[in-house]
C-alpha cells in the first residue's frame with residue numbers, strides 16, 4: 001500500500017489538535033531514511049518559468065522527473081495551473097516510497113491573475129483591511145491554480161528610493177509595515193490553512209535586505225543592532241506573531257555575515273525567542289551565494305553553515321541535496337538538525353491539508369470559476385482608488401467636471417495597458433490592464449472632447465535577465481501632436497512615470513528623476529497650457545522638483561493593477577475622494593537618499609541657530625523632502641484641534657489616552673488618516689525625532705467633527721537596546737497628532 005493511502009485513512013477533515021499533528025509527523029519521520037529527509041529540504045524551480053539566474057548545472061526535464069520520482073524533491077516553485085501541479089504531485093505521490101506530497105510555491109505578490117496595486121501603493125491606503133482583502137483574493141486565485149504557498153509578504157522596511165524593490169514592500173516605517181504585514185498574513189492564510197482557498201504565506205527577506213549599500217540590489221548591508229531591532233525586525237516579528245507559516249532569508253550579508261548563515265537571526269531569535277514553528281526557505285541560491293560572498297570555501301561548506309544556522313529549505317542551490325548526507329556521515333552535521341528542519345516542513349504540509357488530499361488545491365473546476373472574476377476585478381478597482389495619493393491640487397483643479405468641454409490626455413503612460421500591472425505580476429496577462437485612456441473614456445460625459453496624444457515613448461526597464469534599460473532620449477516626433485492637444489484643451493491630464501519593469505527586483509537606479517523625454521514633454525506642454533494635472537504611475541518615490549513646482553495638480557497613482565484606468569478616473573472625476581498618504585518620503589533629489597522621516601536629531605541639527613555651515617545639512621539643497629512621509633491631500637480640508645492627553649504623567653505600564661478633534665471643512669465627505677507620532681526626548685540611546693505609533697482612517701462627512709482617540713501602552717512607548725532587550729525608559733515624551741509627519745499638533749507627557 002502506498003504510504004499516502006495510509007495517511008489518507010489515518011486523518012480526519014476536522015481541525016487537529018497539536019498532539020495529533022505531532023504524532024503524525026513523528027510517525028512519518030520514524031519511517032524516513034536520511035536521503036528521504038534531505039529530499040524534503042530540496043526545492044527546485046520549474047523549467048518553464050525562472051525567477052532567478054539559471055543554475056550552473058541546468059538539468060533537463062528527464063533528470064528532474066527522475067529526481068521527483070526518487071523522493072529527492074520536497075517542494076517546487078514556479079509550477080502553476082491545476083493540471084501542471086496535479087501532474088507533478090502525482091509523479092511524487094505515486095512513485096516515491098512514502099508518497100509525501102510536494103508543496104508548490106510561487107511569487108504571488110499583488111495578485112495572481114487579477115492584479116491589485118503594487119504593495120507600496122496598497123500601503124499608501126493606510127488601510128490594512130484592503131491589503132487583507134487583496135491578499136485573500138490573490139490566495140483564492142492562486143490556490144485554485146494549484147499553488148499552496150506564496151513568497152509574500154515582503155516585509156522589508158525600505159528607506160531607499162534607489163532600491164527597485166521598494167515597490168514590493170509597505171514603505172519606510174516599521175509600525176505601518178507591521179500593520180500591513182499582519183493584514184497580508186491574515187489575508188493569505190485565512191482562519192485555516194487547510195481551507196482549499198487559502199495558502200501559506202512567507203515573511204521575507206529575513207533580514208535587512210532593503211538596507212543594501214547605496215540602494216543597489218543584493219549589495220552588502222552595514223547596519224547597527226539598534227537599527228536592526230527597532231526598524232528592520234518589527235514587521236517580521238509581527239508576521240511571526242500573526243502565525244505566518246514560513247520565512248524566507250535573504251541574499252544579503254549584515255556586517256559581513258550572510259543572513260542565510262545567521263544562526264542568531266534564524267535560530268536564536270526567530271525559532272527561539274519568537275517561538276516560530278514554521279520553516280525557513282532560503283532565497284534563490286542564497287545558500288550557494290555564501291561561497292560567492294566569501295564566507296565559505298565551497299558548496300559543501302555553504303550547506304554546512306546554512307543548515308546549522310537554521311535555513312530549512314534550499315531553494316535552487318542544490319547544496320543540501322548534494323552534501324547533507326555526506327556531512328552527516330562524516331559526523332560534521334548532526335542528523336537531528338536535518339530531522340528538525342524536515343519536521344518543520346512536514347508541519348506546514350500537514351497544516352495545509354496536503355496529507356489528507358495532496359490534490360486538494362489542483363481543482364480544475366475552481367480554476368475555471370474563481371480566477372479573474374468580475375467580483376475580483378471590482379475589488380481591485382476599490383483597492384486601487386484608495387491607494388492613490390493626491391500630492392498637489394492648486395485652486396481645486398481636481399476633481400475634473402465630467403462635462404468639461406475639452407480635456408487633453410497626454411503621455412507615454414496614458415494608453416499603456418501593461419505598465420499598470422507592475423512588476424511581480426504572477427499570471428496577469430500582459431496588456432490586460434484598463435488604461436487611463438479607457439478609464440477616462442468610460443467616465444466622461446458625451447459632450448466632453450478627449451484629446452489624446454502619446455507625446456513620447458517611455459524608457460523601458462529590463463524584461464529579461466540579460467536586458468539593459470532602453471532609454472528614449474531622442475524621439476520627439478510625438479511632441480507636436482501633444483502640444484496641439486494641450487493647446488486646444490481646457491485642462492491637460494499628463495500620465496508619466498515609470499515603465500512596469502523599471503522597479504522591482506534587480507532594478508536599482510542611481511537617478512530617480514523621470515526617465516527619457518518626459519520632463520521635456522511636460523515643459524513643452526507647460527508653454528501652451530498651465531492647467532496640467534500630472535498622473536504619476538511608478539513603483540518608487542521619484543524626484544520631481546520642477547513638476548512639484550509647476551504642475552497644477554499631482555495624483556500619485558502608482559502601478560495600480562488590472563483596473564488602474566477606471567480607478568484613476570474615479571479619483572480624477574471625484575467619484576472617489578482621494579484618501580491615500582505616502583508610506584515613503586519623496587526626496588527632492590537622489591542625493592538625499594536614503595531619506596526618511598524617523599531620523600535622529602544629530603548633535604548638530606539645523607535650526608538651532610542662524611548658522612548652517614557646520615550644522616548637519618547640504619550646501620546645495622534643503623534637508624527637507626519634496627513630500628514627507630504620511631502626506632496626502634483630499635478634496636476636503638481637515639482641521640485638527642483639541643489635542644488632549646488624559647494624564648500629563650504616567651507610571652511605567654500605565655495607559656495614556658490621546659484625543660483629537662478632526663473637522664471636515666470641505667464640501668465633500670472624505671476619509672482622513674489621522675496619524676500619531678511620539679518622541680522619547682532623552683533616552684539612553686538617541687531616539688528618532690518622530691516615530692509613528694498609531695493611525696486611524698476615519699470617514700468624516702462634510703461639515704462634521706469627529707473625535708479620534710488613541711491609547712498608548714508600553715508596546716508603543718519603549719524601544720530596543722542594541723542587545724535586543726525591549727525597554728521603556730522614564731522621562732519626557734512628546735506626542736504629535738496630525739495629517740502627516742510634518743503638520744501636527746503637539747503635547748507632552750512624562751513617564752515616571
Ligand code: NOJ
Nearest residue numbers: 051052107151204283284
Ligand atoms: C528571488 C527573490 O529575492 C525572492 O523574493 C523570490 O521569492 C524568489 N526569487 C523566488 O522567485
